[in-house]
Amino acid sequence: MDRCGLFMERGDQRVRAFPVRMPSGTAYWTVVDAELQVLNEADRYLRGLRLSKDRAESTTKAYAGAIALFLRWCTATGRDWRTAARDLSSFILWLKWQPAGAEGQRTVVPGPGGRPARDARRINGVLTAVRGFLAHAVTEREVPGWVLEQLYQLGDSTDLPLQAQPEDGRLRYRLQAQHRLPEAERAVDRASDAEIVAMFRACRSARDRLLILLLSRVGLRRGQAAGLRRSDAHLLVDSAALGCRLEGAHLHVVRRQNPNNAWSKSRRPVALPVDFLVVQAFDQYVLERHERLGAEGSDFLLVNLFREPLGSPVTPDAIGETVEALARRAGLDRKVTPHMMRHAFASNVADSGGSLDEIQSLLGHKHPESARPYLHPAQSRMREAISRVPSPRDLSGESGR
Structure with missing residues (x-):
């Protein structure tokens, strides 16, 4: 048996x-x-x-x-x-x-109010x-x-959302x-720009500053950030020397088997552009890492610099703990998570005029509709949308002509 x-x-x-x-x-x-x-x-x-x-x-x-x-x-x-x-x-x-x-x-038999x-x-x-x-x-x-x-x-x-139905219209x-309980929607809020800036200022190391920018300005999940290798960072203007045909500074996010349990949710590799702030933070971190470790340490990008074992890759859980500690140190009145910073990234791209398909690609989603829950329009953008609606007076003036 x-x-x-x-x-x-x-x-x-x-x-x-x-x-x-x-x-x-x-x-x-x-x-x-x-x-x-x-x-x-x-x-x-x-x-x-x-x-x-x-x-x-x-x-x-x-x-x-x-x-x-x-x-x-x-x-x-x-x-x-x-x-x-x-x-x-x-x-x-x-x-x-x-x-x-x-x-x-x-x-257990539940009682009233259980x-x-x-x-x-x-x-x-x-x-x-x-x-x-x-x-x-x-x-x-x-x-x-x-x-x-x-x-x-x-x-x-026919039970599927319109965007998930077959394109040929066939059934x-x-x-x-058979068994599934209805779930209450659990919307994830975005971290505000003020919260991100406060946490950035609360950082005591170049590594933590780079981490905040990877989450809030590149939109990485914590598993993706923990799984980055140094060879994934192509920050030169011309990456041809690295065997890469992509132009501009960017990061390659690749799904791998990692000893620190870091995991990229997306099965396909993706290259994400990074701006000058991320490049500058990366340079400062490289200097800090060299001062602490010299040429030692693993090939992982983010490693332990201040606790044993030195040079070993940080874990996704450690990234969550770091972000939570930075939120407390910054004096924020709520808990901020790495995923809230990813939502902030997507919302900021949208508020800056980014289209849904651009946001989808930057987040590594398969379908543009998957990016919608990440969008939290800024109050200023919603106010501008309202201001563009003609007033009844304008409409009546046009109709009387």
Whole structure:
């Protein structure tokens, strides 16, 4: 009997996500039981997600945690994971009310005014991972084929937004998730220019000043910034000497396997132009880095200069912590995140006359519509738009002519 079957048979409730590093250096997360024995069906799915589908290590971590929750629910409620898809509605209720850390205990019955243990966004994330796991198990013939009927229903392309419908107008059929909770929209605010300037002035190192500019004037995600190599920065007027045909100063953002878990969300490489402020900040940082490390340190652009291990690449989490610390040091009255600075970048490009397709390309999105949530028109631009609308008096004067 396989490890997953043994797990269900003995009722071990301490199944959990666990990190794995392969001999090649590639890392992903799997699911293990209390004896650290890998649960084979889950491992095959998660390993394939990382290697075959080129997903980030962080994605496998989230999926492994979700699958572990599903298996713990199956054990706590006496269900076989292979056929539990018919009861996903009960699983949703369990996710909503069962506190984290108490999943192996009896199901909690909520009382009046009880607060859910998990919100709709978190529950939908868990369901996405479980659907993928069970669908993979169907293709591997580890679970019955009818499980797919419990996971998906047949839909068509008329349900899609206009920009996502086929260009030829023909009807297309697709699978829709059977179980999905409605989520409240969570709009991300932009960091204001005043906040960015205050944080820039609060920086105590050239490295942190460069980081702020990479986030707010290039629009990089924190994973992209942490994954930059020194060879990715082409800051000469003529990059032909570097074997690059692009003109002007720019950065190459490339998706790679990085030891610091930095990950570019975009699968395709992109070259992003940078302005004089970024080039100047880069020059100052190079001098600072040489004073601290000499010729030592990794090929990564942003490295540890003030804490051990010196010269090692900064992590995406460290970038988030740095931005949060700078916001506190600057005396800001709210938390500012790297993603809010990316929103500020897109909004500033729009306010300066940038078109939607330009913003799409600068953000590395596949479709122009993906850039719309990043746009936060400045009050001055909205006021100018209102001022361009003719007054009723002007309209009546024109009609009377």
